[in-house]
Structures are given as C-alpha cells and as structure tokens.
Amino acid sequence: MQSLDQPVLRDIVLVGGGHSHVGVLRRFGMHPVPGVRLTVICRDTDTPYSGMLPGYIAGHYSYDEVHIDLARLAQFAGARFVRDEALGLDRDAGKVLCRNRPPLPYDTLSINIGSTPQMSDVPGATEYAVPVKPINGFNERWQRLLGRVRKHAGATRIAVVGGGAGGVELTLAMQYRLRNELRVLGRNPDELRFHLLTGSATILPTHNACVRRAFERVLAARGVELHCNAEVNRVSAGHLQTAGGETVDADEIVWVTRAGGAPWLRGTGLALDADGCIQVTDTLQTVTDPKVFAAGDIASMVNYPLEKAGVFAVRQGPPLAENLRRAVEGRALKPYHPQRRWLALISTGDRYAVASRGALGFQGAWVWRWKDWIDRRFMRKFSQFPSMETGPAKTAPSSVQLNQEEAAQAISAIAMRCGGCGAKVGATVLSRALGALAPVDRDDVLIGLHAPDDAAVVRVPPGKAMVHTVDFFRAFIDDPYTFGKVAANHALGDIFAMGAEAQSATAIVTVPPGLEAKVEDLLLQMMSGAIEVLNDAHCALVGGHTGEGRELALGFAVNGLIDDDMASVLRKGGMRPGEVLILTKPIGTGTLFAAHARLEARGRWIDAALASMCQSNRLGAQCLRAHGASACTDLTGFGLLGHLVEMTRPSGVDAEIDLAALPILEGAEETVAAGILSSLQPANVRLRRALRNQQEAVGHPRYPLIFDPQTAGGLLASIPQEKAEDCLRALRALGYRQAAVIGRVLPQGEALEPIVLRLR
Numbered sequence: 001m002q003s004l005d006q007p008v009l010r011d012i013v014l015v016g017g018g019h020s021h022v023g024v025l026r027r028f029g030m031h032p033v034p035g036v037r038l039t040v041i042c043r044d045t046d047t048p049y050s051g052m053l054p055g056y057i058a059g060h061y062s063y064d065e066v067h068i069d070l071a072r073l074a075q076f077a078g079a080r081f082v083r084d085e086a087l088g089l090d091r092d093a094g095k096v097l098c099r100n101r102p103p104l105p106y107d108t109l110s111i112n113i114g115s116t117p118q119m120s121d122v123p124g125a126t127e128y129a130v131p132v133k134p135i136n137g138f139n140e141r142w143q144r145l146l147g148r149v150r151k152h153a154g155a156t157r158i159a160v161v162g163g164g165a166g167g168v169e170l171t172l173a174m175q176y177r178l179r180n181e182l183r184v185l186g187r188n189p190d191e192l193r194f195h196l197l198t199g200s201a202t203i204l205p206t207h208n209a210c211v212r213r214a215f216e217r218v219l220a221a222r223g224v225e226l227h228c229n230a231e232v233n234r235v236s237a238g239h240l241q242t243a244g245g246e247t248v249d250a251d252e253i254v255w256v257t258r259a260g261g262a263p264w265l266r267g268t269g270l271a272l273d274a275d276g277c278i279q280v281t282d283t284l285q286t287v288t289d290p291k292v293f294a295a296g297d298i299a300s301m302v303n304y305p306l307e308k309a310g311v312f313a314v315r316q317g318p319p320l321a322e323n324l325r326r327a328v329e330g331r332a333l334k335p336y337h338p339q340r341r342w343l344a345l346i347s348t349g350d351r352y353a354v355a356s357r358g359a360l361g362f363q364g365a366w367v368w369r370w371k372d373w374i375d376r377r378f379m380r381k382f383s384q385f386p387s388m389e390t391g392p393a394k395t396a397p398s399s400v401q402l403n404q405e406e407a408a409q410a411i412s413a414i415a416m417r418c419g420g421c422g423a424k425v426g427a428t429v430l431s432r433a434l435g436a437l438a439p440v441d442r443d444d445v446l447i448g449l450h451a452p453d454d455a456a457v458v459r460v461p462p463g464k465a466m467v468h469t470v471d472f473f474r475a476f477i478d479d480p481y482t483f484g485k486v487a488a489n490h491a492l493g494d495i496f497a498m499g500a501e502a503q504s505a506t507a508i509v510t511v512p513p514g515l516e517a518k519v520e521d522l523l524l525q526m527m528s529g530a531i532e533v534l535n536d537a538h539c540a541l542v543g544g545h546t547g548e549g550r551e552l553a554l555g556f557a558v559n560g561l562i563d564d565d566m567a568s569v570l571r572k573g574g575m576r577p578g579e580v581l582i583l584t585k586p587i588g589t590g591t592l593f594a595a596h597a598r599l600e601a602r603g604r605w606i607d608a609a610l611a612s613m614c615q616s617n618r619l620g621a622q623c624l625r626a627h628g629a630s631a632c633t634d635l636t637g638f639g640l641l642g643h644l645v646e647m648t649r650p651s652g653v654d655a656e657i658d659l660a661a662l663p664i665l666e667g668a669e670e671t672v673a674a675g676i677l678s679s680l681q682p683a684n685v686r687l688r689r690a691l692r693n694q695q696e697a698v699g700h701p702r703y704p705l706i707f708d709p710q711t712a713g714g715l716l717a718s719i720p721q722e723k724a725e726d727c728l729r730a731l732r733a734l735g736y737r738q739a740a741v742i743g744r745v746l747p748q749g750e751a752l753e754p755i756v757l758r759l760r
C-alpha cells in the first residue's frame with residue numbers, strides 16, 4: 001500500500017505476467033527504486049512456468065508446482081497486481097486500455113504477453129485443433145482433452161502438429177501420461193496411437209544431428225508415427241490433410257506450430273514483424289517508442305532472431321529490469337546480447353531427458369534429475385521470498401528523473417508528512433477526476449454532482465422513509481479500482497440488509513499526497529470502481545469530501561428509501577424459534593487478507609475473496625424478503641457470531657450454528673490453521689461468552705472462523721423452515737453459489753449463553 005513515506009513519482013506498468021516480468025518483479029522486490037510504482041496487469045493470477053509444463057502434463061508435478069503465484073510475487077515486490085486483460089494502448093496519453101476497468105496510465109511500459117497460435121491460415125485448425133498457446137488457459141484445454149480421452153471408448157488417435165522442441169516434448173509427455181491414465185482405468189494403453197507431423201524434413205531442426213537422432217529413436221521405440229515433410233494445410237473433424245496429399249485420421253489434434261502476436265498489437269502503432277511480434281532493439285525498447293519495452297515470445301529482437309521459447313524470456317528478465325530502472329532514472333540503457341548457444345534440456349516424458357547445446361548432446365535419467373533440480377530452484381525464487389524487513393528503507397531519496405514542476409510537487413507532497421494530514425485535495429485535481437465519472441441520474445436528486453453546490457438536496461418521495469448508514473475503511477489491497485468497488489458494496493450492505501432500496505451516497509476519501517497526475521488517477525480509478533457499484537444499485541453519488549492523509553481510505557454515507565409504514569423493514573430482531581439461518585456468502589475475508597499482508601495467501605484465494613466482496617447483497621436481500629425472512633443483517637466487522645448475537649438478543653431466542661455447514665472461502669481454513677488472524681479477531685473473540693459449549697468447540701478447526709471479521713460479507717437471515725429449500729435454490733440461481741443453511745433458531749432456554757455450536 002502506498003504511504004506518505006515516499007510519494008509515487010513514476011509508474012512502470014508491466015503488461016502480462018510472462019517469464020521476463022516475473023524476473024522484473026523479483027528484482028524490483030529485492031531492490032526497489034524509491035518513488036517508482038510497479039503495476040502488473042495480467043489476465044491470470046497463476047502464471048505457468050514453461051520449463052515444467054511437459055513434466056506437469058506427464059504427471060510428475062502438481063498444478064501449484066508449475067505455476068507462479070503472480071499476486072503473491074507482486075505483493076513481495078510492492079507492486080500493484082491488476083487482474084485484467086490489456087486490449088490496446090493509447091500511446092499519446094500514455095495509457096493501457098483494459099477490458100474491465102478505466103485505462104491505466106504509465107510512464108514506462110513493458111509488454112511480455114507471450115504468443116498466440118497462428119491457426120487461421122490453415123482452414124479448420126481453429127475449429128478442430130487444440131492450440132497449445134497461449135500458455136494461459138492451456139491447463140484448462142489440457143484437462144478437457146484428458147477428460148475426453150478417458151471417456152473415449154476403444155482406440156484413440158492423437159495427432160500433434162509441430163516438430164520443434166515443444167511438439168516433440170509434448171507428444172512424449174502426453175503419451176506417458178495418457179498411457180498411465182488408461183492403465184489406472186484398467187484399459188489397454190496400446191489403445192492410444194500417436195502421430196507427430198512436421199512440415200520440415202526433420203524434427204528439431206534447430207538442434208544438432210545427435211539430439212535429433214536421439215529423439216527419432218525414442219519416438220520410434222514408443223510407437224509414435226512420425227510424418228516429416230508433412231505440412232498440414234487443412235483440418236476437418238477427425239482428419240488432417242497435408243500439402244503432399246496425405247490424410248491422417250485423429251480423434252484429438254494438438255497444435256504446437258509457430259505462434260505470433262496478439263491481434264490487438266496491430267492497433268498500437270508499434271512496429272511488428274511478419275508474425276505480428278513487437279520489434280525491439282538490443283535495449284529491449286520497441287523500435288517505435290522508447291517508453292515501451294517488450295520481452296519474451298512477443299518481442300522480436302531485430303538484431304537477434306530468437307526461437308519462441310521460455311528460456312529466452314527468462315534470460316531477458318534481468319536486462320529488462322535493469323533498463324526499466326535506468327529509463328525512469330534518465331540513465332543510458334544497456335544493450336542486451338543473447339547468447340549464441342544455449343543449453344536446452346528436452347524431456348522424453350518418462351523422467352529422462354536429452355541435453356542439447358550447439359554441437360553437443362547427451363542424455364540420461366540423470367539429465368532429467370538435473371533439469372528437475374534447475375527448474376525447482378528457479379521456481380523457489382518466486383515462492384520463497386527473503387524477509388520484507390531486509391529491503392532498503394522506503395524513505396531513501398528517489399533517483400527518479402523529474403522535471404521542475406514535478407520536483408516542486410514531490411517536495412510539497414513529502415513536506416505534507418511533517419505538516420500534518422487532512423488538507424483538502426486541490427480543486428483542479430478533484431474536478432478532473434470526478435468530471436470523468438458518470439453517476440446514475442435519479443429524479444429525486446434535486447441537487448447532486450451534475451450541479452454541485454455546498455450540499456446535495458434529495459427528495460424523500462411520499463410514503464417513503466429514509467434509511468441512513470455510514471462506513472469508512474482503509475485500503476487493504478493495492479488495486480484502487482477493486483478497492484472502490486468493495487468499499488461501495490460494503491457501505492450499501494446495511495441498506496439492503498434493512499430491506500431498503502439505495503437512493504443516494506456521499507463519499508469520504510483520503511488519498512496520500514503526491515504528484516497531481518498520480519493523485520488524480522488514483523481518485524479516478526477508485527471512484528470508477530465505486531460508481532460502477534453505486535450505479536448498479538441505482539444509487540446516485542451526490543457529493544463527497546476528499547482529503548490528504550497517510551493512507552488511502554474510502555467510505556460512504558448512504559441514504560436508502562423504505563415504505564414508511566415499516567412493513568417491509570427487515571430488522572435484526574424478529575427471529576422465530578423453528579426457523580433456519582441462511583448465510584448468502586462465504587466467510588473468511590479477515591484471515592485471508594491478514595495472510596495476504598504477510599505473503600501467506602495464495603493469489604487465487606484472494607481473487608475469490610475479492611469476487612465475493614464485490615458481489616452485491618441487493619438481489620440476495622430481495623430474495624430473502626420474498627421467502628419470508630423474519631430478520632436479517634449483513635456480516636461485517638463483528639464476524640458471524642457477533643452479528644448473530646445482535647440478532648438473537650432483540651429477538652429473545654437462542655440459536656444453533658452447524659460448523660460443518662458454514663460456507664467458507666477457499667484458503668480460509670488453511671490460514672486460520674496457520675494461526676493467521678485479523679487484527680480485529682481478538683476483540684471479536686471476547687464474545688465467546690455467548691457460546692454455551694465453548695470449551696468443547698474451541699479445538700474445532702472452524703471455531704476461529706465464527707469470530708472472523710468480514711468486509712462486504714453476505715446476509716444472515718432467519719427464514720421459515722418450509723421456505724428454506726426454495727430460498728436456497730433461488731439464491732444460488734441469483735449467483736450466491738455458496739449460500740447455505742448454517743443453523744436454526746431455538747426457543748430461549750434457561751442458559752445465559754444464547755448460541756450453541758454443532759460440531760459434527
């Protein structure tokens with residue numbers, strides 16, 4: 001999280017989480033440049049490491065062993081992780097255009113997005129073949145293929161198109177794995193038939209004759225039918241046709257031929273090579289724009305034509321990191337000269353590998369063990385990080401090159417640290433940022449942001465009463481857009497839990513001071529996320545206040561409307577014995593984000609938690625009300641137990657929670673078991689005195705989760721038992737996939753403690 005220790009002076013944006021960028025992130029994590037903020041935009045949180053993919057396909061590695069957790073890596077590097085897809089560049093404005101959020105500005109940009117298959121020139125290939133690239137999504141495609149082969153009765157013919165290292169390695173890895181799969185199913189592995197087709201006269205044309213022969217022998221021994229000089233020029237359902245007129249029948253076709261650049265690059269104005277890859281100089285800067293760099297498969301070094309292989313992308317990481325650093329510091333860049341010869345360790349799927357370097361070639365099971373050792377050591381660099389405390393002080397003077405105006409703004413931002421907080425953000429910055437927003441229009445908003453005044457004026461329609469609520473909290477993630485969404489959703493939760501409709505909101509914002517352009521963008525990103533959520537709830541943003549402070553924070557005062565006869569109000573009291581308790585969303589955000597801050601959470605756990613936090617309670621509340629909910633509340637800081645006690649007390653009832661039935665976010669049980677708890681947990685645990693069987697329950701693995709504070713949590717409601725099943729079905733259809741009955745309402749007993757935990 002950015003703080004006042006050092007304002008952001010320059011933004012380096014990394015598009016794609018490829019092999020070069022993971023190296024850049026690690027290097028910046030080890031040696032940060034004060035004042036430089038890194039942002040990585042990637043459509044995946046888990047990015048595959050190509051060197052271990054054949055081993056994964058063969059079944060030697062697990063999913064997690066071959067994927068780098070970009071979210072954790074970014075957290076270590078102090079970088080913002082933006083899970084999104086870049087769709088274009090506005091190079092004049094210096095912005096990356098993204099699929100799901102406002103454009104992200106950059107001062108220096110680097111592109112490492114890998115390559116995409118060029119299948120469209122072969123009729124039928126797109127429809128009937130499974131492309132190996134892009135590397136993201138490969139796992140899904142592979143799992144589907146695996147499923148089909150398992151189900152396919154009788155002989156299965158698999159054709160791999162492409163005789164380079166990727167095609168050969170993949171054929172052998174798939175064959176090894178699929179034969180094992182059939183054996184496990186009690187079937188004959190010889191039902192599998194493999195064909196390998198290449199347009200060249202030989203396989204592995206970029207390797208020496210000794211390596212080629214070694215693989216020709218392995219392929220022959222393993223019964224793979226090799227088709228050389230067999231350029232595939234047409235694919236149809238179950239068939240391949242080659243330029244020489246040969247036809248190969250195949251149930252599965254896997255495409256591992258030359259790949260090119262993503263189509264969106266054509267609109268960037270960057271010079272591309274014949275395959276659509278970005279042309280770069282020896283400094284890895286694009287030949288067109290010195291602010292834009294590229295590396296890995298997507299880069300085409302004009303002076304060094306390289307193979308599209310992960311090994312080159314990895315090697316480009318260190319020089320890329322060095323040149324990005326030099327670029328923001330205004331220093332001369334260093335040219336990178338790739339090695340003429342490199343070592344390739346190509347596996348045969350069965351824990352055996354062949355080494356190839358220039359004219360040299362050797363092989364053995366020991367080569368595979370050596371490769372395995374190298375690959376695992378590489379992966380450890382991205383999963384085991386040195387202690388964060390050992391990094392250089394964030395307060396070190398920045399070496400970033402600034403112009404005069406920027407330098408003056410930076411000095412005043414740093415001075416704010418001593419001068420105290422709470423100053424208002426400059427009017428120009430604010431009006432520019434807010435001017436770009438489009439809050440929803442409502443007839444009952446008489447004076448709002450469309451005609452700003454000292455205060456907003458909204459009408460309460462006849463027959464309606466007003467519902468007020470306010471929430472405010474510090475940013476717990478580095479992505480301001482997503483934080484804006486969560487903050488707005490959290491604030492709206494109280495309105496929906498009351499059974500009300502949201503009408504208008506005012507925002508209270510704290511931003512760390514910095515260069516005007518950076519503050520403006522921060523506001524824009526955060527408020528764009530918030531506006532999306534408010535607009536979706538038909539809630540008009542009518543005003544707000546923005547001040548400077550140590551940390552980014554956002555809150556909303558929200559007004560809602562409800563029928564003034566109070567008939568539709570959903571209160572915390574009102575639960576009736578015999579009813580069941582329904583929870584609409586899973587719990588666990590407190591422990592997960594505590595773990596995230598300590599680099600102990602997997603990125604995909606955080607993705608799922610954020611998705612849950614961004615899911616509105618609006619439809620859930622309507623559904624609960626329609627199914628006769630007698631009481632309702634939204635889960636926030638006091639955790640499940642705290643909020644349930646707030647309901648049982650005014651209702652004059654007791655309740656039972658079934659721990660086994662609790663919907664829990666993925667990872668939360670692991671982080672709780674590791675003793676990682678939110679800083680709010682101890683205050684919530686005081687409420688254990690409300691538990692009748694606390695002593696008995698304390699050792700249960702899910703016990704800590706009933707105290708876990710929630711951000712933008714789900715709704716907890718009491719529903720007549722006979723309506724529960726329908727209600728759950730309806731909630732799930734509305735997208736609350738983990739909604740569950742988590743307990744029941746009991747008549748008030750003699751015991752002082754109102755809550756019983758059911759343990760099994």
Ligand SMILES: Cc1cc2nc3c(=O)[nH]c(=O)nc-3n(C[C@H](O)[C@H](O)[C@H](O)COP(=O)(O)OP(=O)(O)OC[C@H]3O[C@@H](n4cnc5c(N)ncnc54)[C@H](O)[C@@H]3O)c2cc1C
Pocket residue numbers: 015016017018019020021041042043044047048050051052053054084085086087112113114115132133134135136138166169170262295296297298308309310311312313314
């Ligand atoms: C099954 C398989 C096995 C392979 N085996 C080997 C091997 O053993 N050795 C070897 O050297 N090479 C191997 N390769 C080739 C290797 O995977 C590629 O050469 C290498 O991955 C290229 O690395 P990269 O850094 O350029 O990009 P990638 O590794 O492709 O990473 C690109 C990243 O950018 C993301 N991205 C893409 N577009 C966007 C966008 N628009 N916005 C945001 N994010 C985006 C992707 O999701 C991905 O995370 C293999 C490939 C496959 C598929």
